[in-house]
Amino acid sequence: MKLRLTSIQRFSVHDGPGIRTTLFAKGCSIRCPWCANPENLSHEIQKYCTESGVWKQYGEDYSIEQVFDICMKDKNFYGADGGITASGGEALLQAKPLAELFKRLKEEQIGCCLETSLYAPEKNLELLRNYLDYIYVDMKVLDEERADDILNAPLQLYEKNLKYLFSAFPREKICIRIPLVDEMTFTEKNINVISEHLKNFQPSKCEIFSVHNLGSAKYATLNLAYHKFRKITEEELLKVKGYLQKQSGNTCFVIH
Amino acid sequence: MILFYKENRVAKTPVDALKRVLSHFREIKVYGGSCSREKVLEKARFDADGCHTFIYTWDVYKTVKIRGRILGNCTIDYRKILNCGLSHYYMDGEDEFAKTNNSLLDAILTYVGRLADFVRESEIANRDNIVSYLVRFKDEPAQNLEEALQRILVINQIQWQMGHILVGLGRLDYCLDGYVEEETKAKRLLTEFFSLLHKYYTIKSNALMGDTGQIVILGGRTEEGECFTNNYTQLMIETIQELQIPDPKVLLRVNRDMEDAAWTDIIHVMSSNTGSPLISNDDEIIEHMVSFGYEREDANNYITSACWEPIAGNCYEQNNIISLNYLEPFERISKRHDLQKIDTFDRLMKLYYEELKGYIESITGYLDTLKWEKDPLYSMFDENARRCRRDVSTGGSKYNNYGILTVAMANAVNSLNNIRELVFEKKLYTYEELDSCRRANFKNHEAEYLLLKNADKKWGHDEDEVCSFVNQITEKTQIFLDAYENPLGGGVKFGLSSPHYIMNSVDYPASFDGRRKGEPFSVHISSGEGIAYTELMNFASKLDYSGKRFNGNVVDFMVMPALVKQNIAQFVQLIKVSLLQGCCQLQANVIDAATLILAKNNPNDFPNLIVRVWGFNAYFNELPEEYKDYLIERARQNEAAFN
Ligand code: SF4
Numbered sequence: 034m035k036l037r038l039t040s041i042q043r044f045s046v047h048d049g050p051g052i053r054t055t056l057f058a059k060g061c062s063i064r065c066p067w068c069a070n071p072e073n074l075s076h077e078i079q080k081y082c083t084e085s086g087v088w089k090q091y092g093e094d095y096s097i098e099q100v101f102d103i104c105m106k107d108k109n110f111y112g113a114d115g116g117i118t119a120s121g122g123e124a125l126l127q128a129k130p131l132a133e134l135f136k137r138l139k140e141e142q143i144g145c146c147l148e149t150s151l152y153a154p155e156k157n158l159e160l161l162r163n164y165l166d167y168i169y170v171d172m173k174v175l176d177e178e179r180a181d182d183i184l185n186a187p188l189q190l191y192e193k194n195l196k197y198l199f200s201a202f203p204r205e206k207i208c209i210r211i212p213l214v215d216e217m218t219f220t221e222k223n224i225n226v227i228s229e230h231l232k233n234f235q236p237s238k239c240e241i242f243s244v245h246n247l248g249s250a251k252y253a254t255l256n257l258a259y260h261k262f263r264k265i266t267e268e269e270l271l272k273v274k275g276y277l278q279k280q281s282g283n284t285c286f287v288i289h
Numbered sequence: 290m291i292l293f294y295k296e297n298r299v300a301k302t303p304v305d306a307l308k309r310v311l312s313h314f315r316e317i318k319v320y321g322g323s324c325s326r327e328k329v330l331e332k333a334r335f336d337a338d339g340c341h342t343f344i345y346t347w348d349v350y351k352t353v354k355i356r357g358r359i360l361g362n363c364t365i366d367y368r369k370i371l372n373c374g375l376s377h378y379y380m381d382g383e384d385e386f387a388k389t390n391n392s393l394l395d396a397i398l399t400y401v402g403r404l405a406d407f408v409r410e411s412e413i414a415n416r417d418n419i420v421s422y423l424v425r426f427k428d429e430p431a432q433n434l435e436e437a438l439q440r441i442l443v444i445n446q447i448q449w450q451m452g453h454i455l456v457g458l459g460r461l462d463y464c465l466d467g468y469v470e471e472e473t474k475a476k477r478l479l480t481e482f483f484s485l486l487h488k489y490y491t492i493k494s495n496a497l498m499g500d501t502g503q504i505v506i507l508g509g510r511t512e513e514g515e516c517f518t519n520n521y522t523q524l525m526i527e528t529i530q531e532l533q534i535p536d537p538k539v540l541l542r543v544n545r546d547m548e549d550a551a552w553t554d555i556i557h558v559m560s561s562n563t564g565s566p567l568i569s570n571d572d573e574i575i576e577h578m579v580s581f582g583y584e585r586e587d588a589n590n591y592i593t594s595a596c597w598e599p600i601a602g603n604c605y606e607q608n609n610i611i612s613l614n615y616l617e618p619f620e621r622i623s624k625r626h627d628l629q630k631i632d633t634f635d636r637l638m639k640l641y642y643e644e645l646k647g648y649i650e651s652i653t654g655y656l657d658t659l660k661w662e663k664d665p666l667y668s669m670f671d672e673n674a675r676r677c678r679r680d681v682s683t684g685g686s687k688y689n690n691y692g693i694l695t696v697a698m699a700n701a702v703n704s705l706n707n708i709r710e711l712v713f714e715k716k717l718y719t720y721e722e723l724d725s726c727r728r729a730n731f732k733n734h735e736a737e738y739l740l741l742k743n744a745d746k747k748w749g750h751d752e753d754e755v756c757s758f759v760n761q762i763t764e765k766t767q768i769f770l771d772a773y774e775n776p777l778g779g780g781v782k783f784g785l786s787s788p789h790y791i792m793n794s795v796d797y798p799a800s801f802d803g804r805r806k807g808e809p810f811s812v813h814i815s816s817g818e819g820i821a822y823t824e825l826m827n828f829a830s831k832l833d834y835s836g837k838r839f840n841g842n843v844v845d846f847m848v849m850p851a852l853v854k855q856n857i858a859q860f861v862q863l864i865k866v867s868l869l870q871g872c873c874q875l876q877a878n879v880i881d882a883a884t885l886i887l888a889k890n891n892p893n894d895f896p897n898l899i900v901r902v903w904g905f906n907a908y909f910n911e912l913p914e915e916y917k918d919y920l921i922e923r924a925r926q927n928e929a930a931f932n
Contacts (some may be wrong), residue, residue, distance in 0.1 A: 042821070043821035043823050043824055044821040044822045044823045044824075044859075044863070046852070046856045046859045051858070051859060051862065052823065052859050052862055052863065085739065086739075087739075087743055101824065104753055106823070106824070106827060107823045107824075107827070109869075109870060110826075110862060110863060110866050112824050112862050113859075115859075115862070118577075131415045171637075
């Protein structure tokens with residue numbers, strides 16, 4: 034069993050508490066137009082040429098043992114809070130090998146965390162159920178008239194998984210992440226639907242942020258069209274934060 | 290000449306620098322012959338610029354003629370001077386040592402007397418107190434913090450006046466322990482104290498602006514081994530931080546018994562971007578010093594030569610004499626051996642070590658030729674020298690080891706790895722072919738250059754194989770140094786940090802790691818290619834610093850300010866665990882490439898931007914361009930890891 038990853042980032046501080054090692058899984062089932070990691074979209078290994086003319090590839094197959102060994106290198110640094118985060122792409126699409134890896138990491142008392150869009154078969158979440166200490170869940174486009182078109186995937190699947198998630202895990206283990214993207218997630222209607230969801234599910238924490246326009250160089254290496262989005266202002270972020278907090282009674286943070 | 294050189298570093302044009310020196314031409318006097326030190330002390334003029342609570346003055350135009358090499362990077366034991374008056378240092382007997390000592394001490398006391406007269410006549414606000422402190426200096430201990438600081442300043446200025454360079458400040462919090470002072474007053478006193486030490490910044494700066502050697506050692510352990518901090522530890526860090534000046538700089542001794550809050554404070558200070566502190570790991574360094582041969586009490590009381598090289602508290606070891614260049618064996622192999630016969634990696638390593646040995650012999654040969662200037666001042670304050678009546682410059686100190694430094698270990702390790710892969714594994718070239726590309730500085734060999742430059746660099750990765758390879762090379766180094774005894778009767782030690790990573794790389798031939806001729810060597814223990822901090826720290830922790838290898842091993846890393854400010858807890862964990870795992874010393878530049886580029890292009894907008902250079906802090910704008918560019922390049926490489 035192998036894990037197909039585009040990179041393994043050590044000393045990761047943006048993907049969960051403490052010092053972490055983040056695994057970027059290759060392959061995603063949806064297509065967010067603002068995606069900053071286009072190399073993680075396709076599950077296929079992709080060759081590309083760097084600016085200096087060197088051929089490289091996006092993606093590599095790792096045995097569980099290999100990834101486990103790399104994760105273990107920083108064990109001393111994880112402490113009580115840190116650990117491993119599976120991100121992507123959509124790490125849930127590789128739930129089987131991931132469960133195998135997490136099982137071994139848990140035996141070493143290393144915390145395991147998942148970052149997911151929830152666009153994956155429900156059983157995949159079940160596979161990881163026993164190993165997850167913390168879950169970051171995206172809330173992107175929930176407006177049912179536009180979601181399927183924008184993300185190129187069925188919103189129904191997301192809703193089903195979200196319900197399962199909140200039934201399977203205590204709310205303290207769940208953080209919702211909301212990327213604000215102009216005219217995509219950042220519309221009045223969408224914010225209202227998100228607010229409804231937060232009210233219903235009551236996650237312990239919620240993070241709002243503006244997406245950055247950093248992935249353009251990677252899009253070029255893959256010959257993919259790149260969409261640039263207007264940066265959401267600090268003022269807008271704070272306004273949404275205030276609104277969501279008021280409507281849903283949730284703790285929202287703005288992160289940068 | 291030296292004055293012109295120093296003034297020229299900050300003057301708008303060389304003509305301005307020349308004018309400045311010429312305007313003092315009549316005052317310039319170099320005293321030689323017998324009693325030259327006494328003459329300088331007799332003739333030195335005083336100035337009260339910047340003085341309110343203290344007097345601190347150095348006549349930079351009067352100096353002693355230095356024929357040999359003057360002892361530098363030293364720190365007098367200020368503690369003792371605070372506890373007894375100067376007259377305590379008179380010696381009985383008619384021997385040469387005692388006579389020289391007493392003559393110099395007479396001159397010092399006369400100098401202090403003249404200084405008191407000067408202050409009495411001056412407009413200095415605190416003159417009455419200063420005068421009484423100077424009078425009491427002869428026979429009395431210092432009674433309060435103000436008097437103690439004044440005493441340190443006077444002894445400090447005398448060292449500069451005698452032509453000493455890189456004068457250290459020692460364990461200031463430890464030496465002031467017991468002087469109780471209300472915090473606001475203490476802070477005010479320390480603020481003026483540190484500002485005055487910054488007074489002759491341009492002239493004090495040695496190899497580069499900022500390289501003054503004025504290092505304050507804080508924290509640590511007592512001689513008995515107890516964990517030590519007092520209210521001055523934090524207060525001094527805070528004061529220096531608030532002054533926003535690059536100098537004096539702080540080295541903070543830390544240990545595993547420190548509380549979490551103290552670690553958080555350290556990270557906050559680091560993130561303030563004044564380049565300080567350098568963090569020095571007592572748990573490692575003390576043990577290595579003891580097994581090298583220092584008595585535990587002296588190891589517990591260690592200080593460092595100007596930057597990072599550990600030395601026992603009260604002695605005058607010379608620790609920054611020359612840098613061994615780990616690329617040099619490649620040059621020697623090229624010149625002396627039939628390259629066609631290098632047909633296996635083992636054969637290459639055999640030659641590398643053979644040439645390393647020869648090269649080290651030439652270094653120790655050079656060490657044997659060093660002649661140190663007689664030093665009655667430092668001998669006066671050295672217990673052992675006084676006991677055996679032997680000048681510290683000829684081995685009178687309790688410890689008389691030499692310290693050397695090393696450069697380009699990373700370049701050598703990456704080179705050897707490239708050669709192994711391209712010549713002996715993939716067999717794309719013979720050693721001779723690759724060496725000729727290198728010697729031609731890759732001219733007309735762009736393909737080979739790119740191949741070497743873009744190859745996976747091994748240095749900095751926490752793979753056991755890489756670490757044990759580095760350890761093997763340092764082990765050989767210490768074996769080759771093993772039999773060496775220096776003319777003062779001490780041994781020799783070395784480490785993986787050096788100030789010479791740019792100075793020694795100028796015009797130095799290209800290397801097999803894809804470094805072109807003249808490009809800088811890698812800095813200390815650092816990673817240039819976006820290696821994660823945890824990986825770099827693991828790597829550094831696995832290096833062996835035992836035996837003779839503890840003479841300064843600094844992990845040097847760049848951090849984006851926002852990253853550290855938003856993740857204080859993670860950086861606390863990073864630094865703490867790294868030290869627990871065995872890293873010896875750490876320093877950081879908390880700065881991003883964009884700011885450095887802006888500052889380079891618009892120097893007037895960034896007059897106070899401070900950066901960490903090899904082991905000191907400096908104004909970015911005052912650095913030579915090659916140092917600025919190298920910092921920018923390193924910041925860029927670091928940021929690449931996070932994007
Ligand atoms: S879920 Fe993540 S990886 Fe997938 S398309 Fe969206 S942003 Fe990209």
